[in-house]
Amino acid sequence: MSKSTKVTIQDVARLAGVGVGTVSRVLNGHPNVSADAEASVRRAIEESGYRPVAAAQTLRSRRSNIIGFITDEIATSPHAGQIMRGAQETAWKGGKILFLVNTQWDPELERSAVETMIDRQVDGLIYATMFHRAATPPQAIRQIPSVLLDCFVEDASLASVVPNEADGGYQATTYLIEHGHRRIGYINHVEDIPAQRLRLQGYRSALEAHGIPFDAELVVERYSEPKGGYDGMMTLLNLPNPPSAVFCFNDRSAMGAYDAIRQRGLRIPQDIAVIGFDNQELIAANLYPGLTTMQLPHYEMGIWAVEYLLSELDAVGKDEAAAERSPPQVLLKCPLVVRDSV
Amino acid sequence: MSKSTKVTIQDVARLAGVGVGTVSRVLNGHPNVSADAEASVRRAIEESGYRPVAAAQTLRSRRSNIIGFITDEIATSPHAGQIMRGAQETAWKGGKILFLVNTQWDPELERSAVETMIDRQVDGLIYATMFHRAATPPQAIRQIPSVLLDCFVEDASLASVVPNEADGGYQATTYLIEHGHRRIGYINHVEDIPAQRLRLQGYRSALEAHGIPFDAELVVERYSEPKGGYDGMMTLLNLPNPPSAVFCFNDRSAMGAYDAIRQRGLRIPQDIAVIGFDNQELIAANLYPGLTTMQLPHYEMGIWAVEYLLSELDAVGKDEAAAERSPPQVLLKCPLVVRDSV
DNA sequence: TCAAATCATGGAATCGATTCCAATTGGAAT
DNA sequence: ATTCCAATTGGAATCGATTCCATGATTTGA
Numbered sequence: 001m002s003k004s005t006k007v008t009i010q011d012v013a014r015l016a017g018v019g020v021g022t023v024s025r026v027l028n029g030h031p032n033v034s035a036d037a038e039a040s041v042r043r044a045i046e047e048s049g050y051r052p053v054a055a056a057q058t059l060r061s062r063r064s065n066i067i068g069f070i071t072d073e074i075a076t077s078p079h080a081g082q083i084m085r086g087a088q089e090t091a092w093k094g095g096k097i098l099f100l101v102n103t104q105w106d107p108e109l110e111r112s113a114v115e116t117m118i119d120r121q122v123d124g125l126i127y128a129t130m131f132h133r134a135a136t137p138p139q140a141i142r143q144i145p146s147v148l149l150d151c152f153v154e155d156a157s158l159a160s161v162v163p164n165e166a167d168g169g170y171q172a173t174t175y176l177i178e179h180g181h182r183r184i185g186y187i188n189h190v191e192d193i194p195a196q197r198l199r200l201q202g203y204r205s206a207l208e209a210h211g212i213p214f215d216a217e218l219v220v221e222r223y224s225e226p227k228g229g230y231d232g233m234m235t236l237l238n239l240p241n242p243p244s245a246v247f248c249f250n251d252r253s254a255m256g257a258y259d260a261i262r263q264r265g266l267r268i269p270q271d272i273a274v275i276g277f278d279n280q281e282l283i284a285a286n287l288y289p290g291l292t293t294m295q296l297p298h299y300e301m302g303i304w305a306v307e308y309l310l311s312e313l314d315a316v317g318k319d320e321a322a323a324e325r326s327p328p329q330v331l332l333k334c335p336l337v338v339r340d341s342v
Numbered sequence: 343m344s345k346s347t348k349v350t351i352q353d354v355a356r357l358a359g360v361g362v363g364t365v366s367r368v369l370n371g372h373p374n375v376s377a378d379a380e381a382s383v384r385r386a387i388e389e390s391g392y393r394p395v396a397a398a399q400t401l402r403s404r405r406s407n408i409i410g411f412i413t414d415e416i417a418t419s420p421h422a423g424q425i426m427r428g429a430q431e432t433a434w435k436g437g438k439i440l441f442l443v444n445t446q447w448d449p450e451l452e453r454s455a456v457e458t459m460i461d462r463q464v465d466g467l468i469y470a471t472m473f474h475r476a477a478t479p480p481q482a483i484r485q486i487p488s489v490l491l492d493c494f495v496e497d498a499s500l501a502s503v504v505p506n507e508a509d510g511g512y513q514a515t516t517y518l519i520e521h522g523h524r525r526i527g528y529i530n531h532v533e534d535i536p537a538q539r540l541r542l543q544g545y546r547s548a549l550e551a552h553g554i555p556f557d558a559e560l561v562v563e564r565y566s567e568p569k570g571g572y573d574g575m576m577t578l579l580n581l582p583n584p585p586s587a588v589f590c591f592n593d594r595s596a597m598g599a600y601d602a603i604r605q606r607g608l609r610i611p612q613d614i615a616v617i618g619f620d621n622q623e624l625i626a627a628n629l630y631p632g633l634t635t636m637q638l639p640h641y642e643m644g645i646w647a648v649e650y651l652l653s654e655l656d657a658v659g660k661d662e663a664a665a666e667r668s669p670p671q672v673l674l675k676c677p678l679v680v681r682d683s684v
Numbered sequence: 685t686c687a688a689a690t691c692a693t694g695g696a697a698t699c700g701a702t703t704c705c706a707a708t709t710g711g712a713a714t
Numbered sequence: 715a716t717t718c719c720a721a722t723t724g725g726a727a728t729c730g731a732t733t734c735c736a737t738g739a740t741t742t743g744a
Contacts, residue, residue, distance in 0.1 A: 006700095008699095008700055008701080009700065009701060009702095010700080010701095013724090018723080018724080019723060019724035019725060020700095020701085020702090020724080020725075021702085021703080021704090021723070021724060021725070022722085022723065022724075024701070024702055024703080025702095025722095025723095027701090027702095028702080031721090032720095032721055032722055032723085033722075033723090034721085034722065034723090037722080037723080051457070051460075051461050052461065052700080052701065053401070053461065053463070053699085053700055053701065054461050054462040054463070054701095055397045055398075055400035055401040055406065055462070055463060055699085055700080055701085056397075056401050056699070056700035056701035056702085056729090057700085057701055057702075058397035058701090058729095059395070059397040059398050059401050059699090059700080059701070059702090059728095059729050059730065059731085060700080060701050060702040060703075060728070060729050061701080061702055061703090061729090062729080064397065069442070074423050074426055074427045074430065075420060075423035075424045075426070075427040075641075076420065076423065077420055077423075077624070078417060078418065078419055078420060078423075080423050081416050081417035081418065081419075081420075081422050081423060082417050084416055084417070084442070084444070085416045085417040085444055088416065088442060088443065088444045089444070089446075092443065092451075097441055097442075097443065097458060097462070098441070098442045098443075099439055099440070099441060099442075100411075100426070100430060100439075100440045100441075100442045101430065101434065101439065101440070102426070102427055102430045102431070104431075109434075115393070116439060118393075119393050119394065119395065119396050120396040120397070120439070121395070121396070121397060225628075226628045226630075252624075252628065255628055259630070280624065282419070282594075282622065282624045282625060283624060283625075283628075286567075286568045286594065286597055286625075288568075288601070299417075348730095350729095350730055350731080351730065351731060351732095352730080352731095355694090360693075360694080361693060361694035361695060362694080362695075362730095362731085362732090363693070363694060363695070363732085363733080363734090364692085364693065364694075366731070366732055366733080367692095367693095367732095369731090369732095370732080373691090374690090374691055374692055374693085375691095375692075375693090376691085376692060376693090379692080379693080394730080394731065395729085395730055395731070396731095397729085397730080397731085398699090398729070398730035398731035398732085399730080399731055399732075400699095400731090401698095401699050401700065401701085401729090401730080401731070401732090402698070402699050402730080402731050402732040402733075403699090403731080403732055403733085404699080
């Protein structure tokens with residue numbers, strides 16, 4: 001229990017009456033240690049309050065037990081927090097700790113962040129973006145095990161995990177159909193990003209799967225904020241034959257759609273059903289009536305990314321061929337969150 | 343530029359035709375290096391693509407250039423992100439990198455997180471909470487320079503930075519008074535937390551400072567969510583002499599207050615002015631009319647915390663007496679964010 | 685001009701772990 | 715009884731930097 005001077009592995013060895021090699025073997029769970037030796041080493045560790053110095057371990061073993069987490073933007077939404085929570089919890093369970101760097105969209109900073117991580121001999125690297133998109137991470141990232149989170153490279157040469165947007169769009173639309181709706185509007189985003197394209201694709205395949213003809217009139221494109229949602233909804237309501245339900249690109253635009261519907265004196269969900277996307281608690285749970293929406297699997301992506309890295313790490317050495325397999329491109333499901341708007 | 347084998351300081355020394363000591367001195371900006379020597383070392387570093395191995399530096403110098411960041415909850419709100427962004431950016435500028443651990447309110451995990459940080463010889467530690475409160479961080483935190491963020495210990499024995507809630511309440515109330523309101527309601531939170539007590543205190547001193555008598559009838563306590571805000575607002579509106587303006591404990595309760603006001607057929611801000619607290623963009627910017635509110639200085643607290651640690655770090659050794667000064671207890675101002683609700 | 689102080693330098697010692705190697709021990713096999 | 719092999723073990727070498735120390739070169743001051 002003496003805290004005054006730093007206890008080293010030498011001290012433990014002396015106290016246990018064994019060599020430092022033996023202590024190290026116990027510490028790392030290596031084979032060929034007698035039960036006796038192990039017991040006395042453990043006792044000595046306990047008594048002395050010994051804690052290994054991480055830097056020394058890293059220096060010699062070339063493994064730091066650190067996972068680097070690089071992200072373009074950290075502060076925009078609770079989404080970022082969910083990713084980091086998933087990643088951090090999983091890392092901790094695996095005995096690893098997270099290094100965090102936020103690059104604020106600065107490619108130079110990104111490069112330098114990756115290099116810093118490598119200097120510190122991180123075991124693996126997560127490169128996360130705050131919305132689903134194609135990305136071009138620094139080349140250096142390929143020197144070590146790494147994984148893209150909420151983004152991907154076009155040639156699929158790096159492991160990647162992203163939400164299954166198409167399935168999300170499909171599920172949302174199907175849910176509306178199952179509630180008897182046949183005429184379903186879609187207020188899409190305007191920019192060409194994966195979510196924009198893929199959710200629409202999901203919407204269309206859901207219609208098709210249920211034998212409902214696609215009507216281009218029912219799809220409007222607006223910036224996905226309350227104003228856009230309001231405006232898009234108004235456009236749909238002004239149709240000669242307006243929809244009885246609307247799928248909104250995200251919760252923020254659904255917020256605007258709510259306003260438009262209210263302003264027309266219509267009720268949700270009796271007159272118009274609404275479904276959103278993102279499950280931004282702050283909005284979806286607080287709207288009245290509560291917004292039914294699709295949840296993005298941020299927490300799960302964080303978990304997956306770290307688990308993937310961990311599995312890569314202990315594959316190293318064991319199965320050299322593994323390095324040659326093509327990197328997984330994983331889609332994670334977006335669960336439906338039912339509230340009262342459908 | 344050879345990348346094949348790891349370049350060490352020995353290689354650089356050989357290449358530059360100097361000793362390793364000289365290389366190290368150049369690297370660390372130590373004095374007593376001739377211009378010639380420095381130039382050739384720099385050239386050798388450039389040519390060889392040398393990058394120091396962090397673990398070796400840490401082992402010998404006992405400084406890791408890492409700052410530990412421990413937090414109870416990471417994912418609730420954009421607030422967490424703001425703190426981390428401020429901390430991370432400032433750390434990066436100071437040549438440090440952030441270790442992140444999220445303890446999910448688990449005291450055992452907290453202990454173990456602090457120990458892990460110490461094992462890794464972090465230069466300093468930030469202990470952050472996701473709302474302003476009294477905290478009891480693990481004892482071990484006192485072994486190294488550390489700072490509490492958005493929390494404090496009762497005896498002020500650890501440095502701490504928190505929002506100036508009382509001033510925030512004062513500013514908010516004053517802003518309403520300056521807009522001609524004399525009868526101002528306050529929908530407070532119900533639980534006894536610093537924000538609850540201090541914002542009320544600020545409200546009262548603002549009234550007093552402007553010669554408006556305090557009327558207990560105008561202060562109601564509700565849970566600070568939309569439902570509570572709605573309910574509290576209704577209570578105020580039902581008063582024989584209802585207020586012309588209302589200060590809400592936070593933006594979420596303001597959201598509910600909006601609903602109540604609308605439901606009564608009253609207009610914001612013409613009939614009732616509303617001011618919130620927190621500046622949760624997702625709510626405040628998206629409500630109609632935009633909610634005027636007080637912003638919590640999360641980003642700034644993150645910056646302050648790291649800057650404090652950095653200054654502590656280079657005070658070490660220079661001025662031994664500094665360690666004995668009583669740790670600062672800093673209050674950071676909450677700026678007013680003007681939108682259209684007043 | 686000479687002593688003293690200052691500057692510049694190379695290289696050994698050091699940080700604290702892991703890993704490797706040679707040596708010892710104790711059975712099992714012949 | 716002797717040989718062989720596997721299990722255990724202690725301790726030296728190693729990882730790659732910083733730091734310290736002894737030494738030689740240069741300046742400064744009188």
